[in-house]
Amino acid sequence: xxxxxxxxxxxxxxxxxxxxxxxxxxxxxxxxxxxxxxxxxxxxxxxxxxxxxxxxxxxxxxxxxxxxxxxxxxxxxxxxxxxxxxxxxxxxxxxxxxxxxxxxxxxxxxxxxxxxxxxxxxxxxxxxxxxxxxxxxxxxxxxxxxxxxxxxxxxxxxxxxxxxxxxxxxxxxxxxxxxxxxxxxxxxxxxxxxxxxxxxxxxxxxxxxxxxxxxxxxxxxxxxxxxxxxxxxxxxxxxxxxxxxx
Amino acid sequence: xxxxxxxxxxxxxxxxxxxxxxxxxxxxxxxxxxxxxxxxxxxxxxxxxxxxxxxxxxxxxxxxxxxxxxxxxxxxxxxxxxxxxxxxxxxxxxxxxxxxxxxxxxxxxxxxxxxxxxxxxxxxxxxxxxxxxxxxxxxxxxxxxxxxxxxxxxxxxxxxxxxxxxxxxxxxxxxxxxxxxxxxxxxxxxxxxxxxxxxxxxxxxxxxxxxxxxxxxxxx
Ligand SMILES: Nc1ncnc2c1ncn2[C@@H]1O[C@H](COP(=O)(O)OP(=O)(O)OP(=O)(O)O)[C@@H](O)[C@H]1O
Ligand SMILES: [Mg+2]
Numbered sequence: 407x408x409x410x411x412x413x414x415x416x417x418x419x420x421x422x423x424x425x426x427x428x429x430x431x432x433x434x435x436x437x438x439x440x441x442x443x444x445x446x447x448x449x450x451x452x453x454x455x456x457x458x459x460x461x462x463x464x465x466x467x468x469x470x471x472x473x474x475x476x477x478x479x480x481x482x483x484x485x486x487x488x489x490x491x492x493x494x495x496x497x498x499x500x501x502x503x504x505x506x507x508x509x510x511x512x513x514x515x516x517x518x519x520x521x522x523x524x525x526x527x528x529x530x531x532x533x534x535x536x537x538x539x540x541x542x543x544x545x546x547x548x549x550x551x552x553x554x555x556x557x558x559x560x561x562x563x564x565x566x567x568x569x570x571x572x573x574x575x576x577x578x579x580x581x582x583x584x585x586x587x588x589x590x591x592x593x594x595x596x597x598x599x600x601x602x603x604x605x606x607x608x609x610x611x612x613x614x615x616x617x618x619x620x621x622x623x624x625x626x627x628x629x630x631x632x633x634x635x636x637x638x639x640x641x642x643x644x645x646x647x648x649x650x651x652x
Numbered sequence: 653x654x655x656x657x658x659x660x661x662x663x664x665x666x667x668x669x670x671x672x673x674x675x676x677x678x679x680x681x682x683x684x685x686x687x688x689x690x691x692x693x694x695x696x697x698x699x700x701x702x703x704x705x706x707x708x709x710x711x712x713x714x715x716x717x718x719x720x721x722x723x724x725x726x727x728x729x730x731x732x733x734x735x736x737x738x739x740x741x742x743x744x745x746x747x748x749x750x751x752x753x754x755x756x757x758x759x760x761x762x763x764x765x766x767x768x769x770x771x772x773x774x775x776x777x778x779x780x781x782x783x784x785x786x787x788x789x790x791x792x793x794x795x796x797x798x799x800x801x802x803x804x805x806x807x808x809x810x811x812x813x814x815x816x817x818x819x820x821x822x823x824x825x826x827x828x829x830x831x832x833x834x835x836x837x838x839x840x841x842x843x844x845x846x847x848x849x850x851x852x853x854x855x856x857x858x859x860x861x862x863x864x865x866x867x868x869x870x871x872x
Pocket of ligand 2: 448
């Protein structure tokens, strides 16, 4: 079953066409790793999917229904699509618990006790029950990213977008975040994941997409794309990731 | 040789107390009105929409570039000619000072909002927040914290600007000093007393801005 249907997606910044007509069907339970050189438009693609960037052309359908451009419709769509950022983007004036409760309270208008109970469950799921009262400034990078994941999960998203969730982390903290994402994968969550952790992509993704020139240059199973890439640019990209170990 | 006469100032403490109350009243009105209207105008200045941006910009430019005293006098004498009602000195002075403070604080608000990292907007909007929800829950609380020293400075300015109301005979400290001076022929002493009273009110406020600035520097 297709959750997200993308067709002819195009995004320009001035004269710079960053996404040049991408078609993509995301099926329920799929985990798609998005690869590509720096500046190839990975973040832009993800940000177009929940309309954080307004596409210039193309359509995106959620559960078969094409998404319009009215702000009221877009805020509803964003509630159904969770997003996790490279820089976490936690709210520094709120505790970890406050961060996770925020969407439930402000957007979902959930009562305080219900939101608190739900947020506590989400923090426990990412292993941070004991950090609920901590402010982001007093958390490690890995802990911050796990709070950010809990914040997204609290909204019950049908689709999760991860934009390089471990790129801003010290190497020794990468594992704890990847562990959480792997657990979500095992639950059968649908996700798109931009990452440079090719080993992780190989083991966790159901499909790998390689972006170049604003298009999907190559895609297939992790084995096809990462071990037996057919196209030259994919091969060159993989060769540059020397530390790449499957 | 000047014959110092603070005795007749002291004899008029009740008049000064009335003046101080008048000063505090107009200060409170202008602080609340100026800083809240300033927030609205600041949001307009921040807005991408022309319908909000241009009126807000015109407002800021007009009130920043004309003297408050002239505005106060204008509101007091010209408004009753244009409108079918007269206006009290308190209302005219409050209007002038509040609009001027709104114009200046609008730029503080705009700068404060702009100083917040784009990632905060991303985090808020990705949860499905509307613009206003993100502004109220995520952006403004952080921006206000950064703006507190600048806004406290505005408050100090408003306090001192309140003396301009004496130009249209509103009863506040300077007006009372004028009164005391004209009755006792001791303007130097009367105005010195006013300066001292202002200092006593404002000094703690200024100290507060220092504390806030230091705390802010430490937090960031
Ligand atoms: N808001 C913007 N305004 C103008 N140009 C932009 C904007 N955002 C992205 N771009 C441009 O779009 C192109 C793609 O950027 P994007 O961030 O999507 O790449 P990326 O694949 O995520 O790169 P990285 O691996 O460095 O994160 C770049 O050339 C970038 O300069
Ligand atoms: Mg990116």
